Amino acid sequence: MGDRDAAMAAIRSVYRITGRINTGTTLAETLQLIVDAVVDGTGFAVAVVNYLHPEGEYEAIALAGSEEARATLLGTRYPAAELDAYLGRTEAWGQLRYLSHERHSDHIHSWVPEAVPGLEDVPEEERWHPLDALFAPLRAPDGELVGILGVDLPADGRRPGPLQRELLEMLAAQAGIAINNANLVEALQRERRHLAASEEAFRLAFTGAGTGMCMLGLAGATQARMTRVNPALCELLGRTEAELLELRIADLLHPDDLDMARLAFAAATTGKATQVRDYEIRCVRGDGAVIWVATTLSIVAGPPAFGILQVQDITERKAAEADLVRRASRDPLTGLANRDALAAPLAAAVRRAHSGRGTGVLLFCDLDDFKSVNDTLGHDAGDAVLVAVAQRLCALVRPGDTVARLGGDEFVVLATDLPGTDAAGLAALVDRVERAVSAPVVHDGHVLRVRVSVGAAVIDDTVLDAGAALRLADRAMYQVKGARRGRGMTDRVTAHGERSGAPGGIPLLWLAES
Numbered sequence: 001m002g003d004r005d006a007a008m009a010a011i012r013s014v015y016r017i018t019g020r021i022n023t024g025t026t027l028a029e030t031l032q033l034i035v036d037a038v039v040d041g042t043g044f045a046v047a048v049v050n051y052l053h054p055e056g057e058y059e060a061i062a063l064a065g066s067e068e069a070r071a072t073l074l075g076t077r078y079p080a081a082e083l084d085a086y087l088g089r090t091e092a093w094g095q096l097r098y099l100s101h102e103r104h105s106d107h108i109h110s111w112v113p114e115a116v117p118g119l120e121d122v123p124e125e126e127r128w129h130p131l132d133a134l135f136a137p138l139r140a141p142d143g144e145l146v147g148i149l150g151v152d153l154p155a156d157g158r159r160p161g162p163l164q165r166e167l168l169e170m171l172a173a174q175a176g177i178a179i180n181n182a183n184l185v186e187a188l189q190r191e192r193r194h195l196a197a198s199e200e201a202f203r204l205a206f207t208g209a210g211t212g213m214c215m216l217g218l219a220g221a222t223q224a225r226m227t228r229v230n231p232a233l234c235e236l237l238g239r240t241e242a243e244l245l246e247l248r249i250a251d252l253l254h255p256d257d258l259d260m261a262r263l264a265f266a267a268a269t270t271g272k273a274t275q276v277r278d279y280e281i282r283c284v285r286g287d288g289a290v291i292w293v294a295t296t297l298s299i300v301a302g303p304p305a306f307g308i309l310q311v312q313d314i315t316e317r318k319a320a321e322a323d324l325v326r327r328a329s330r331d332p333l334t335g336l337a338n339r340d341a342l343a344a345p346l347a348a349a350v351r352r353a354h355s356g357r358g359t360g361v362l363l364f365c366d367l368d369d370f371k372s373v374n375d376t377l378g379h380d381a382g383d384a385v386l387v388a389v390a391q392r393l394c395a396l397v398r399p400g401d402t403v404a405r406l407g408g409d410e411f412v413v414l415a416t417d418l419p420g421t422d423a424a425g426l427a428a429l430v431d432r433v434e435r436a437v438s439a440p441v442v443h444d445g446h447v448l449r450v451r452v453s454v455g456a457a458v459i460d461d462t463v464l465d466a467g468a469a470l471r472l473a474d475r476a477m478y479q480v481k482g483a484r485r486g487r488g489m490t491d492r493v494t495a496h497g498e499r500s501g502a503p504g505g506i507p508l509l510w511l512a513e514s
Contacts, residue, residue, distance in 0.1 A: 020037060024178070035064035035065075038149065038168070042151070046064070046069055047063070047064045047150070048060055048062065048073055048150045049148070050083065050146070050149075050150065056080045058079075059074045059075070059077045062074075066111075069152075093165055095172070099134070101132050112130050119158075126159055128154050132153070133150060135149065136169065137172070138179055139173075140183075141176075141177055141180060141312070147179060149172055151168065161245055167360035180234070206228070207230050210232055211232060212233030212291045212311035213230045213232065214311075215306055215308055216304060218305050222350045225249065229244045229245065236313055236510035240265055243286070253281060254290055261281060262280075265297075268395070280292060280294050281293060291313055298310075331390075331405040336404050338404065341404065345402045349469075350465055352416065353463065358417050362456070362472075362473045363455070363456050364456075365413065370386075377446060381448060384403070384443040388450075389450075396433065396437070396493050400417065401413065401414060402414040412470075426458075431450070438453070451478070
C-alpha cells in the first residue's frame with residue numbers, strides 16, 4: 001500500500017471510529033467511548049481522559065488499554081493549577097503536548113509502564129521511554145477546555161511520527177465536541193428535572209449549543225425549509241435568522257451536491273421510526289464562500305414529523321485531507337507527480353489510444369552524469385540539478401501533459417493529443433528535452449552540467465496498459481544509454497507497441513543521429 005493509500009485508510013479509520021463516540025447517552029459513557037476509540041484507532045496502547053470539572057478540578061474518569069493503569073489512575077483528582085503547571089513542562093507538537101522523560105516530575109500521580117522490549121536496534125532518540133507522555137487538550141467548539149487526553153505506549157515502541165500525531169489531533173478535536181455535546185445533553189436533562197416546561201429546556205440547549213442546529217419541515221429535499229435556527233448556525237452560514245427562515249435548504253447547498261442531497265434526504269425520511277443520518281456536504285455562505293459541513297439529520301416521527309439538523313464546519317479537515325493526498329502523490333523534492341500519481345493519466349492515455357481518440361508519447365528520461373555531481377559536490381548540488389531539471393521539463397509541456405519523477409534521477413514526460421507522432425516530430429520533441437536538460441545549472445558558485453538519455457514510447461492502440469508503456473519507454477532509454485556508452489551510431493530510440501504477429505518481439509524505430 002502506498003503512502004497515499006495508507007494515509008487515507010488511517011484517516012477513514014479514525015473518522016469511522018469517532019462516529020462511535022457520539023453515541024454515548026451520558027458523560028461517563030462518552031468519555032469511555034473516547035478512550036476506547038483512541039486505543040482502537042491511533043496506535044497507542046493506553047489512553048486516559050482527565051475531565052475538567054466546572055469547579056476547576058481534573059478527574060481521571062475514563063481509561064482504556066491497561067487494567068494496571070486503570071487501578072492506579074481512575075478516580076484520581078488534580079487541582080487544575082497543579083496539572084496545568086505540570087503540562088507547562090511539555091513541548092508543543094502542534095495541538096499536542098509532549099513530555100519527555102527528561103522533564104518527568106513525580107509531583108503528579110502517574111502510572112509508569114514497562115519498557116517495550118525488542119527495540120535494541122532503534123536509536124535511543126526514536127524510542128518511546130516509559131516516562132514519556134503525550135497529551136491532547138480537549139476543547140468544546142467555542143474553544144473552552146473540557147479535559148486532557150493522555151496517551152502512552154505507542155504500538156511500535158517509537159515516538160509517534162507526523163501522521164500518527166495528526167490522527168490523534170483529529171480524534172481529540174472530535175472528542176472535545178462529543179464531550180461538549182454530552183455536557184449539553186446532561187445539562188438539558190438537569191434543566192428538564194428543574195423546569196416544568198420541556199420547551200424552555202430545549203430552547204436553552206438549542207440556542208446555547210456551540211454546534212449549528214435547526215429544526216426543519218419535511219416537504220422534500222428541494223422544498224424543505226428551516227422552521228427554527230440557533231445563533232451558531234447563523235454564524236456558520238453567514239446569514240441572519242430571518243434570511244435562513246426564508247430560504248429553502250436547497251438554496252444553501254452547492255449546486256453540484258443537490259442530487260446527492262435529494263437522495264440523502266429521501267433515505268433519511270423513509271420509515272416511521274426515528275432516523276439519524278450523517279452526511280458531509282458543501283454549503284454556500286452568505287458571502288459566497290463555499291464551506292464543507294458535517295451534518296447529522298435526525299427525523300422525529302410525528303405527527304407531524306420533523307427534522308433536527310446539527311451542522312459542523314469541517315472545511316479545515318477537508319483541506320487537511322486534500323493536503324495529505326497531495327503530499328502522498330507528490331515528489332517531496334521537486335513537487336512533481338510521483339510514480340503512483342503518474343498511473344492515472346498514463347492509464348487514461350492508453351484508454352484514449354484504444355478508443356481511437358489519438359495517440360500519445362511517453363518519454364523516459366535518465367540523467368547520464370548525475371552520479372558524478374553527487375560524488376564530487378555533494379547531495380545539495382545533486383538536489384539543485386534535480387529541481388532545475390524538473391522546472392525545465394515542466395516549462396516544456398502543455399497544461400494537459402504530465403511530468404513525473406519516478407525516483408533518483410529518472411523522470412518521465414507524458415504528452416497526449418500531439419499533432420503527430422511521426423519520427424521527425426518525436427525527434428524534435430526529444431531535441432527540446434535534451435537541450436533544456438543539458439543547459440548549465442549554477443549552484444553555490446559551481447556550473448553543473450548533465451546530459452539526459454531519452455527513450456520514447458508511442459502510446460497507440462497496440463500498447464496494452466500503462467505498465468507496458470513504461471516498459472517500452474524504459475527499454476528504449478536503455479538502448480540509447482547503451483549505444484552512447486558503446487559509441488554506437490544512434491542516440492535515439494523510439495519504441496512502438498507490439499502488433500499481433502510482429503516477428504522478433506517489440507519492433508524499434510532507430511533514428512540515425514550520431
